[in-house]
Amino acid sequence: EVQLVESGGGLVQPGGSLRLSCSASGFTFSSYVLHWVRQAPGKGLQYVSAISSSGDSTYYTDSVKGRFTVSRDNSKNTLYLQMSSLGPEDTALYYCVKGGTWTWHYFDYWGQGTLVTVSS
Amino acid sequence: QTVVTQEPSLTVSPGGTVTLTCASSTGAVTSGYYPNWFQQKPGQAPRSLIYSTSNKHSWTPARFSGSLLGDKAALTLSGVQPEDEADYYCLLYYGGARGVFGGGTKLTVL
Numbered sequence: 460e461v462q463l464v465e466s467g468g469g470l471v472q473p474g475g476s477l478r479l480s481c482s483a484s485g486f487t488f489s490s491y492v493l494h495w496v497r498q499a500p501g502k503g504l505q506y507v508s509a510i511s512s513s514g515d516s517t518y519y520t521d522s523v524k525g526r527f528t529v530s531r532d533n534s535k536n537t538l539y540l541q542m543s544s545l546g547p548e549d550t551a552l553y554y555c556v557k558g559g560t561w562t563w564h565y566f567d568y569w570g571q572g573t574l575v576t577v578s579s
Numbered sequence: 580q581t582v583v584t585q586e587p588s589l590t591v592s593p594g595g596t597v598t599l600t601c602a603s604s605t606g607a608v609t610s611g612y613y614p615n616w617f618q619q620k621p622g623q624a625p626r627s628l629i630y631s632t633s634n635k636h637s638w639t640p641a642r643f644s645g646s647l648l649g650d651k652a653a654l655t656l657s658g659v660q661p662e663d664e665a666d667y668y669c670l671l672y673y674g675g676a677r678g679v680f681g682g683g684t685k686l687t688v689l
Contacts, residue, residue, distance in 0.1 A: 496625075496680075504617070504625065504668050506678040518676030554624060563676035564613035567636060569624045 461485040461568045463555045468573030475545050479573055481538040481555030489513075489533035492558030494566060495540050497551035497575075507553070508540065509563055518563070522548070545577045581605060583671050585681040590689050591659045599684045600651040601669035607650035608671060614652035615670040616645055618663075619683075625668065629654060656686075664688040 467479040481493070495507040508529040509518040517529050528541040538555055552572040559565030582604040591597040601614060608614065616629040627636055629645035632652065642658045652671070656663055669681040 503666075503683045504619075504670075504680040506670065506680055509676045509678075516676075520677075562613075563678070564615070564672050565630050566615055566617070566627045566670070567630075569626065571624050 461557060463557060463568060463570035465553060465555050465570045465573035468553065468575045470576045470578065471545055472579050473546055473577055475577070476541070476543040477545065477575060479540040479542065479553055479555075479575070481540075481570060483536045483538065483555075483557070486557065488531075488536040490560050492560070492563060492565070493531065493538045494556040494558055495529065495538075496554045496556055496569075497549075498554070498572075499548075499551045502551075505551070509558065510538070512560065542575070545575075547577050549575060550577045551575060581673055581679050583669060583679045583681040585667075585669060585684045587682070588685040588687065590687045591656070593659060593661055593688055595659050596655065596657045597659060597686065598648065599654045599656075599667050599669075599686070600648060601653070601671065601681050602651045603671055605673070608647065608652045610647065612652070612671040612673070614645065614647075616643075616652075616654045617668045617670070618665045619668065620665045628667075659688055661688050 462484045464482045494509045510529045514531050526544045530539045554572045555570040557568040584602045617625040619625040633645040666683045668683045
């Protein structure tokens, strides 16, 4: 059974940093693209970032470029999202999503999300 | 700025058929935009329904189908069930990994 469990969310002050983790099981982690998607309270979905199976290719939406860094440790079956210079607009539930083996354009399993709140 | 537009809300009767659409500010949506569709019920994580325009996941009920309709991507629900009441989101790709979600459609089954 595929499982994705996000952690690391919490309350952080504006300008602060946070590292999210996504622990995966039930599939060959190192073979799949992984995505981060976020959802502000009461709002729609926003595509945040993606990383290739090997970790050598990454993507960021414009609003987080230069502030967020996605990485993965295939030996630990874990995906990360390092977030810095956080602002209130980054307040959201952050989901980790399993992708395809060779394409960016595929989503299947979603985690339950971890909540990030940016507030003073 | 690229905008993906969905109907904000739709209402359908149980057993009926409804089509949700997904339009791009850049022009006609084609298979090269790799349309994906997702369902989200209140308090739950989204669930993937359709990828690459019309391909279903193993868990996607047969009553859901994806297509291109005119210049838009479309999700059609045939024989709607009460449990289909949810928010539905489309996702389009604009080169490489640059994906943009639509604003979502709130589907009411009444």
